[in-house]
Amino acid sequence: MKHSLLILTGHSKGLGRAILDTYLQKDNYTIIAISRSKLGLKHPNLHEVSIDLGDLDVLENKLPEFFPSGDYEEVVLINNAGWIGEIKPVGVLQVKQMRAQVNVNLLAPMYLTNAFVAAYKDSNAKKIICNISSGASSRPVAGWAGYCSTKAAIAMFTQVAEKEHENSQFRFFSLAPGIIDTEMQDEIRQAEESDFPDLARFKNYKVAGDLSSPETVAAKVSYLLDHSEDFEGVIQDVRAFDLP
Ligand SMILES: NC(=O)c1ccc[n+]([C@@H]2O[C@H](COP(=O)([O-])OP(=O)(O)OC[C@H]3O[C@@H](n4cnc5c(N)ncnc54)[C@H](OP(=O)(O)O)[C@@H]3O)[C@@H](O)[C@H]2O)c1
Known part of the structure; x- marks a missing residue:
């Protein structure tokens, strides 16, 4: 079987960990997995890289390591x-935290997308970029100014990239994953109600069992990428389709 390559950020927990497990089961993917923490899994197809994606100078220097050449199928x-990010209203946000958030949510995926396109533009492989966005990219949420705006920006960046590569073998998706039972939701539930008026609603999602499991969402991410030709457009939402 011909080999494929997956470069995945944020693999150490939550949705990323579930995506990692899904692709490790496929056997034919070499996986370059990037987070601050390493899982230490011993698997011949897995190469873990520990970096802080908020440190853009380190990321820039590491970029050549993330995109190996090879005769890949995909x-x-x-x-x-x-x-x-900090769940607080505009006016009390800390500059360093804002910068770290923009780096992780927006600039790091922009750097990686740009370097990926440069690395594989002449490859005959099927080429897919999936930037994980959020429903919050198109809906203002009080307390989430940095989150909503960085997710909106990466969604637009992804749409521009698709427009520039319309007749190429590249495919770009900006994917909203729904509301998932991860540490990010824990962090959201720990916000102060005075900073985050939607707190009760988010606490209720957990109590009512309305959160998706990371495994369910990872299966949908994998399905979308495996059947990319069945999906039209850049902006996608896992809640818009069911698995067959
Ligand atoms: N959970 C939801 O309900 C929800 C809803 C909509 C969209 N999303 C989006 O889905 C994606 C995954 O979210 P999640 O809920 O799985 O989050 P999570 O449980 O908090 O996991 C975040 C992942 O990102 C990595 N990460 C965070 N900061 C990093 C940094 N500075 N450098 C390198 N890696 C970093 C973390 O690894 P380390 O800590 O080891 O670095 C971890 O692997 C995110 O893009 C999120 O915005 C989530």
Whole structure:
């Protein structure tokens, strides 16, 4: 079987960990997995890289390591790492935290997408970039100014990239994964109600069992990428389709 390549950020927990497990089961993918923490899994197809995606100078220097050349059947980049940021209103946000959030949610996936396109533009492989966005990219949420705006920006960046590569073998998706039972949701539930008026609603999602499991969402991400030709457009939402 011909080999494929997956570059995945934010693999250490949450949705990224479930995506990692899904692709490890496929056997034919070499996986370059990037987070601050390593899982330490011993698997011949897995190469874990520990970096802080908020440190853009380190990321820039490491970029050549992430995109090996090879006769791949498919090359996939999933920019999944993300941070909800400080949950507070505009006016009291800390400059360093804003900068870290923009770096992780927006600039790091922009760097990686740009370098991925440069690395594989002449490859005959099927080439897919999936930037994990959020429903919050198109809906203002009080307390989430940095989160909503960085997710909106990466969604637009992805749409522009698709427009520029319309008649190429590249395919770009900006994917909203729904509301998932991960540490990010834990962090959201720990916000102060005075900073985050939607707190009760988010606490209720957990109590009512309305959160998707990371495994369910990862299966949908994998289905979308395996059947990319069945999906029209850049902006996608896992809640818009069911698995067969
Ligand atoms: N959970 C939801 O309900 C929800 C809803 C909509 C969209 N999303 C999006 O889905 C994606 C995954 O979210 P999740 O809920 O799985 O989040 P999570 O449980 O908080 O996991 C985030 C992942 O990103 C990595 N990461 C965070 N900051 C990083 C940094 N500075 N450098 C390198 N890696 C970093 C983390 O690894 P380390 O900590 O080891 O670095 C971790 O693997 C995010 O883009 C998020 O915005 C989630």
